[in-house]
Amino acid sequence: MIEHAYDVVVVGCGIAGLSAAVSAAETGRRVAVLERSCIEERGGNTRWTEAFMRMKNENEVSDDFEEHFMQNAGWNLDPSLIAETGRPYADWSPIVKALSFTDPEVISTLAREAGPTLSWLRGAGIKFSDMATYLITSSTTRICPVGGGLALVEALAAAAEKLGVDFHYETSARGLVRAEDGSVAGIMAQTGDGMRRFLGKVVLACGGFEGNSEMQARYYGAQARYIRPVARGGYYNRGEGIKMALEAGAAPCGDYTEYHAEPIDPRSGQSEPIVFVFPYGILVDRDGQRFADEASGTVDTIYENIARLIGRLPGGTAYVICDARLDDVPNWQRTVRSDKKPFTADTLEELALQLDIPPQKLAATVAAFNAATRPGTFKPLECDGLATEGISPPKSNWALPLAQGPFRAWPISSANCFTFGGLRCNANAQVVDHDGQPIANLYAAGETMGIYYGRYTGATSVLRGAVFGRIAGRHAVGAN
Known part of the structure; x- marks a missing residue:
């Protein structure tokens, strides 16, 4: 030898x-x-x-x-x-x-x-x-x-x-x-x-x-x-x-x-195609149900736990859904590094069909979330305390109703950055x-x-x- x-x-x-x-x-x-x-x-x-x-x-x-x-x-x-x-x-x-x-x-x-x-x-x-x-x-x-x-x-x-x-x-x-x-x-x-x-x-x-x-x-x-x-x-x-x-x-x-988990777009073959835009929308599973507080803190403190939760879902995939008011968030584009475009639709029903989520269930989830939002000042670049009331899981910050089309959605899976x-x-x-x-x-x-x-x-x-x-x-x- x-x-x-x-x-x-x-x-x-x-x-x-x-x-x-x-x-x-x-x-x-x-x-x-x-x-x-x-x-x-x-x-x-x-x-x-x-x-x-x-x-x-x-x-x-x-x-x-x-x-x-x-x-x-x-x-x-x-x-x-x-x-x-x-x-x-x-x-x-x-x-x-x-x-x-x-x-x-x-x-x-x-x-x-x-x-x-x-x-x-x-x-x-x-x-x-x-x-x-x-x-x-x-x-x-x-x-x-x-x-x-x-x-x-x-x-x-x-x-x-x-x-x-x-x-x-x-x-x-x-x-x-x-x-x-x-x-x-x-x-x-x-x-x-x-x-x-x-x-x-x-x-x-x-x-x-x-x-x-x-x-x-x-x-x-x-x-x-x-x-x-x-x-x-x-x-x-x-x-x-x-x-x-x-x-x-x-x-x-x-x-x-x-493991150190990161939320990524599973459709992308790029290195680290992160999707960090979820604090400004809602997260739903494949059945159209919310499962986490999307904005319990700044994104750097919560993304790992969010990714781990997604990894434990059936199929290991979730969707973040945002409405037109996402454009009120300065530089939100920096938070998504996928080379794949989001799913877009003028109505939630059309979006649900694209995502293969039961439309009635997604509509009910969004309606319940919207009803739990409260008036307040939206401050997208700091924790603003604009939270939901009377809904579980809550959303602790940046809780605006999803009501204005067009709607956008990205799939998210959990990636292993390192063990x-x-x-x-x-x-x-x-x-x-x-x-x-x-x-x-x-x-x-x-x-x-x-x-x-x-x-x-x-x-x-x-x-x-x-x-x-x-x-x-x-x-x-x-x-x-």
Whole structure:
């Protein structure tokens, strides 16, 4: 069998993998990147995202950054165990070090290293901006790299190539190579020429399992049949990195029963064809019934839960219905990124027939909703408290009657932006076992590192990939 010897072997070529590769190679070490895709599609999910980052500016995270993470640290956690996290990490018990919850040590490291990591990215030629986004209402601050995730991939890949990093495309990791003492010694990988052995310390940055229907069905149940990756890069994420580490004794972390959900137009084959216009209309299922409060908060705080609810509906599809007053919402067009036109009709009955919804049921739903609306001042770009009364589910903001044609509708399904379940890591990005001890020579970053529970702390995924990828690469070569 052909063997390749390196100091560090990185699995994955998204923001986490490239950050690890560049940070390790900056010290002069020999580094390899194994990437399942061809060179033209390298970059995983990062290639396709706008890469929002939950920052006030290029040096400071948002004011709600750590608070939001800790509000979503896990479910029904044992308070006697959580109390230990107030002590220095070295004093934590093995149980707590391996516990499946959002580790405050990891989050504080992410917050502390975010600014320095963005500064490091600027050194690779990346520029950042607070340009307008598809979120026309928002609860927090965000910036993004000019050129989105693709700019990150191309800049870091170029930096890696300049530093002498070897890229092995169309190469899929299959299993860890273990030394006699149990430490990780490398990766077995499938190439076009057969299996090869890549020896060195290993950084798993190969995404989650949104491209693996078997794993999604195992963890999500029957609803998985209706969920697809939000972008092409997600199809490459088959979960092997997570599985091989778990089989090697790694502790899990992150909620394996949930994923970061986005509402998309299922008719579109574009990357991330989001439909975020639902706060200004009503959402109905295939039977014409409302099933959620369409506007309980700003769209950035509610879209994930809305998408998850839609994923659990029969058929995994809903429809947002708006009337002519949608045009009173400034820049509403930014909230829809589908290349497919909405269904349009002059009457609700005509619209229902196009959507294959029973017309009488949709008419009854709209009539009941309209009767529950109340007079008030419509303020489309802030939560206006213009709510329904006496109807369930309510609509908490922007509740205008649907009465003026033409009517418009978009279908919505739930897309898997990335999976929550991953590997338990410490603040050095070292993968830990069920006793909280680092598995020697094994690191994880990006989606492969599990940190999310409950609601996704928006605009942090690319950031955590960059931060912990950089940490993993530096720690693996002893540069920390």
